[in-house]
Amino acid sequence: MTPLFLSSGLFLGWSLGANDTANIFGTAVATRMVRFSVAATIASVFVILGGVLGGAGAAETLGVLGSVNALAGAFTVAFSAAVIITWMTRLGLPVSTSQAIVGAIIGWNIFTGSPTDTNILSVIVSSWVFSVLLAAFFSLVIFKISKFFLDRAKVHILRIDHYNRLLLIAVGAFGAYSLGANNIANVMGVFIPVQIFSDSTYFGFLTITGTQKLFFLGGLAISAGVFTYAHRVISTVGSEIYKLTPITALIVVFSHSLVLFLFSSQWVEYQLISLGLPSIPLVPVSSSQVIVGGIIGISLAKVGGRGINLRVLGKIALGWVATPAIALVFSLVSLFIVQNVFEQNVAQQERYELNPAVLARMQVAQLPAGHLERLSGQRYHGSEDFRQQLLAVHPWKERELFQIFLYAKIDLIQITNERLQSLAAARHFSPSEQEALKKLSGRVFTHRWQFEEALAQASPLWALKEDTKKNKPWNEQLLKKREKAFAIFARTFWE
Amino acid sequence: MNPMTGGYGRGGNLAEEVEAYLDMIVRGGLLFSQGIKFYLEGRGDEFGQRLEILAKLENKADVQLKSLEGLLFYNREEREWRGDILGLIENTDDVINGMQKTLKEFSAENPAIPPVLHDGFKELGDLSSRAVELMVAALRAYFRNHKMVRRHIEQVMLLKGSTLKAAERLKRRIFGFDIELDHKFHLGYFAHKIEEIAEMAENVCDRLAIATIKRYSS
Amino acid sequence: MVEFLKRKKRLEDKIDEYLDTVEKGADIFKNGISCYFAEGVEKLDLCLAAISLLEGKADDLRRGIETDLYTQTLIPESRGDVLGIIESTDHVMNLMEETLQKFSVERPEISGELHPLYTDLGNITSSAVACMVQAGRSYFRDLTGVRDNINKVIFYEKEADRLADKVKRLIFCSSLKLCEKIHMRNFAVHIEGISDEAENVCDRLAIATIKRYL
Secondary structure: OHHHHHHHHHHHHHHHHHHHHHHHHHHHHHOOOOOHHHHHHHHHHHHHHHHHHHOHHHHHHHHHHOOOOOHHHHHHHHHHHHHHHHHHHHOOOOOOHHHHHHHHHHHHHHHHOOOOOHHHHHHHHHHHHHHHHHHHHHHHHHHHHHHHHHHHHOOOHHHHHHHHHHHHHHHHHHHHHHHHHHHHHHHHHHHOOOOOOOOEEEOOOEEEOHHHHHHHHHHHHHHHHHHHHHHHHHHHHOOHHHHOOHHHHHHHHHHHHHHHHHOOOHHHHHHHHHOOOOOOOOOOOOHHHHHHHHHHHHHHHHHOOOOOOHHHHHHHHHHHHHHHHHHHHHHHHHHHHHHHOOOOOOOOOOEEEEOHHHHHHHHHOOOOHHHHHHHOOEEEEOHHHHHHHHHHHOOOOHHHHHHHHHHHEOOEEEOOHHHHHHHHHHOOOOHHHHHHHHHOOOOEEOOHHHHHHHHHHHOHHHOOOOOOOOOHHHHHHHHHHHHHHHHHHEEOOOO | OOOOOOOOOOHHHHHHHHHHHHHHHHHHHHHHHHHHHHHHOOOHHHHHHHHHHHHHHHHHHHHHHHHHHHHHHHOOOOHHHHHHHHHHHHHHHHHHHHHHHHHHHHHHHOOOOOHHHHHHHHHHHHHHHHHHHHHHHHHHHHHHOHHHHHHHHHHHHHHHHHHHHHHHHHHHHHHHOOOOHHHHHHHHHHHHHHHHHHHHHHHHHHHHHHHHHHHHOO | OHHHHHHHHHHHHHHHHHHHHHHHHHHHHHHHHHHHHHOOHHHHHHHHHHHHHHHHHHHHHHHHHHHHHHHOOOOOOOHHHHHHHHHHHHHHHHHHHHHHHHHHHHOOOOOHHHHHHHHHHHHHHHHHHHHHHHHHHHHHHOHHHHHHHHHHHHHHHHHHHHHHHHHHHHHHHOOOOHHHHHHHHHHHHHHHHHHHHHHHHHHHHHHHHHHHOO
16 A cells, blocks of 8 residues: 555656756756756756755654644645646646645644644745745846856856856756755655654664655655656746856856755754854745746846846745645545545544643643643543644634644653664664663653653753754754654554 | 746837837838939939938937847847847848948939839839838737738748849840940949849848747747 | 867867958958059959968868867857857958959059048958957957947948948049949949948847847
């Protein structure tokens, strides 16, 4: 069954490879500066590298938005996004995988009653807007600089073309890497919580996580799209950047790649944070829209933006709202059909409980837990049921619901000796971190936050530091380690 | 989705400027045939006046051409086709230049045309002027209604054929005439000059046909 | 890689040499015309021999450049433009040679008072060609310089026009025989035609430049 369920994600990957390669290598191929076979090989290799090595950041953000925890659910979500993308592409509308998948995930949240983290959602949507502006800014600045030098350097036209060709390949490779890193989450992100693949270690030091295997598979799907269909897209549909001169096309592709890289690089995020600068959220953005942003930047630099078509900008802005909305509705309908007609399990039933300990934790988190006194001591099966009960006592905001769900969710975390021993081989944690875990040996936790607090007490290595800019890298690293530890010791109820 | 298309910025302006430029060409064509007519009728001062107007018009067209180049440089809408469009208007400029030069040569060399040949010269002048007119119509169609381009081009080709035949007839008559050989050469030269205008118009149409196919046939 | 850059360098040199040859041709053309009026047809024949040699060299260079552009798939984007510019530049070179040849063969008898005008016409046309070559060089190395040079060519072309018009008027006002008038006029037209062709190259250059300009 698993391959069948993965198929919708693979199709998303195929369509990404078929369509978005034109943004990166379109000019180079269409102007015959680079042969298609060369471009396709480079694109495939770097997309896969980008996905496997750099895909985690953006995927994490998407994972926070909604944790689709059943394979059939993940299939349906990816399927809905794929259908919307195919349909809108047919209609000639600018469509983005990122925007479709976000809508589809929220559809799953609504269908299952899971709360949506509105903070993350607003970060994602504002990133879409910001990415286009950033691309415009980059291409404007790079254009001005290049023009300044090219007008003075008096390089021979043949030489310019030669360098342009080499740079197109280099920038194309960078663009493919960034595309893989930034957009692999759209393709395979929904399948992460289902954990199809497990981690494995090769030669005793090379650890490949299950997520990376999943992303590798997605990368293969993307490269299949590149090889089977991208050439047709390049030669028939084309891309807006064809209408530029070779050098401006290079600038646009470079700005695009830079933007996608910034929106997916954890390294850059840490660097920015450690410099005390505002960091760029790791969010999947739309490659095609970023390209348009780059073209706008060029036009701003050249003629102060005269002749920019507001309708196209309007279309893009509409895409920020309409694509997720349509995908959301379609995802809802599809989930209903898959659940009721095909009788597939689209969501695991989570369990929740409200007891004095949970309520006390909520107090600490400054939630008005007083409203929940009445519900204390009860257990709930399924997000929908829990949500109904909560809303019956108080009109919670979505953000508050999200936090209540976080604290009330029941997980079974057993620190068994057997699993502790497996830690040494996997090398996820340092020896002192493992020591701290061993202190908890034999204990059982029913809430994840309890496990994490116990760990923090066992060693400061496991404790979050004060939320300052300086401490942000530490905290983020820690959150990842906690995630790992949780994944190792948690048991699912159906296990 | 092209952020550059649509009626924003200076796109609309460009179309207007092209129209204005083409207006000048049409007027040039009319002045040209009128000038030849006056020359043949021996109305020297009127001929001189028409030549003067044509020279001024040609100057204005040159200025217009330069400003069109500038507009095209900044125009997004036609960005992809600006090379073609520039080529077309540059070639159109050759036509008005040619007409002006030919009338100037009439004025400078003052060829003595026997009255029996007046009809022939006048016919040739009218045909060339008509070819210019149709060429302009074809050019306008390229911007406005590309489906009509083909028809206009066909008309220009037809007219060019008639011009060639008329020129041949005229030349045969010139060389069959009982005048000095140098006089025959002189008259033949002018017949050829007028005929050349129609050839230039055809040349523009050849380019136009290619540009139209490139732009609209996909 | 190194080999590739070397080949490219060789092609760059060829293009430079080609343009140099045309520029030299323009200089010799100017000398040829003034020699014809100042020192007679023998001197012009020397110039004709020189320009014929240059013309042959330019042809070889042109063919070499065209082959290189195709076989090395260089500048695929602008190849058509570059070829067009090279070809039409070659046409200018041919016209200059042809005109000197016509002087040598037909030995037109031009009335003395027109000699300075013809010499001027030759000078102006030669300047138009020189500026055209300069515009061509700018296209390959410095796009910002193309426009200025093109404007100069346009100016010289107009000057040549005006001068030729004056020459024709003077010729046809005189009391010479019509055949003599026609003969003299033809030479003014030939010389003037070269500047027209130079302007034509510049039209192409303008279009090619607009396509590449950042």
